[in-house]
Amino acid sequence: MKHFDKPLLELKNIQRLFSKTAVIDGVSFSVHREEVLGIIGRSGAGKSTLIRCINGLECIDSGQIFFETQNIAQLNDNDRRLIRRRIGMIFQNFNLLSSRRIIDNVALPLKLSGASKANRRRRALDLLDIVSLADKAAHYPVQLSGGQKQRVCIARALATNPSVLLSDEATSALDPETTQSILELLTKIKSHMGLTIILITHEMEIIRSIATRLIVLDQGRILEEGSVRDVFAQPKNETTKSLLQVILPTLPSTIAAKLNFIDGQDAIIEFHISGLEAHEPFLNKLEAETGMVARIIQGGIEYIQNEAIGRFFLAIKATDKQKLEKAYAWLAQHSDKSEIVGYV
């Protein structure tokens, strides 16, 4: 990513009203070339509306959108149409034309832009090759599986060589395995074509595996924004935390059931660690420096953009309060978060 570049896309104080209530309420952000920006938020947060504002499917009530430094609002209809061709979009429900063969679906954007029949055909076949569906060119959409349909949609979205790809819950209708293959395809395309991707999802796994930056949207406003690494490691906002909850380890139910908040054999500690600390043998250091042994009950270390983020539930003997106190202090000092959640 070249930070000195002008942003590819810039939204300034966007507002979108539906019957006088602001569904998008003063949103500003910019997207640089070859970034993968993830937008997460609860259902109804305004994610779809926001992304539809970008390619003109929704008109904005106030604010400005700059695409490749052009202010979209100041363009005439024709120029705006040309810009839409530079922005590809894929959807949860595919939106393929049932009346057209796969190859003609992929070629449609080219037909709309007036490309010759031979060129359309050649390019559509090339694109189908990229998404490994050249053998389905003569089929109709109904004959394809969900994953295949989404591949066709990706091919179609790329037909006019867009610089941005918008994805609105594109994998939400697919099973985990198919989702994974679509993500791999997107990653491949991104690096081959230097594509910029903005993707909406409610699946944190997707953000974790392909996004570089993250925006958390709630009630039409940006709650939190930052690199995926930072937001995942240290979510600041309660909404963000609860959205991220699904990928955090949870206490095994047998232990959760026995948990009390006063006393017990073991203290259960929720422990988050990231950055350089996470690369250290920290449990060994804990033992060496405090003489206390911590047992991992649940959790592990994952890597997001090459940075380690660890989340654990640890058990430490609680029979000697002074020693526990010392161990807990050590953990608190070396972590992003340490909290005694109870005793068993």
Add this chain to the structure above:
Amino acid sequence: MSNLEILFSLVPRAVLDTCWMSAASSFFALFFGLPIGLLLYTTSSGNLFENAWINRPVSAIVDSIRAIPFIILAASIMPITRIVVGKAVGNEAMIFILSISAIPFYARMAELSFRNVEKDLIDTVYSMGATRFQTILEVALPEALPSLITGFTVAIIAIVAASATAGFIGAGGLGQLAISYGYQRYNPTVMTSIIFILIVLNVLIQWLGDRITRKFNHSR
């Protein structure tokens, strides 16, 4: 004349008359109804050429004509028929009346077919940078096609039925034969034969319509 003589001498001509009247009226229903249906669809609120100033009056005219029973419509537009066709009776006059009655009918059916094209598809093509005319040509029409054909089949069958009714008011064809031999002279054999022919005609049209629809329907 014996029943057989009646059947052999009059029926072929009557079948031809009915087919001619129905075919011509169906053609006009399609020729004018489809564009009016498209107009109703595109000018309705939230659609490509949203325009209440066009949509409301056209809607009102279409619904008014549809509200009038066929026989009464035929009688009430008699002066217009005379101006357009030159006379108020005969097959050509009936084609005019049948068309006037069928055009609004098919316009509404076509509008419904267009409405059933998913809004998301329209949006998708819009987001590809399509013009509004391209959206109609490349999406609305091809996607609605199977449904438009089904609707047209229904319209043709309604027209055949109406053309039989038109026998009461001076049209030729099977309707007139059924009325003069079946209804006025009560000849069960002739009447049954005509009913049979009408049934066969309907079944045939429906079968053909279904076949063509299936040919264009790739969503199943």
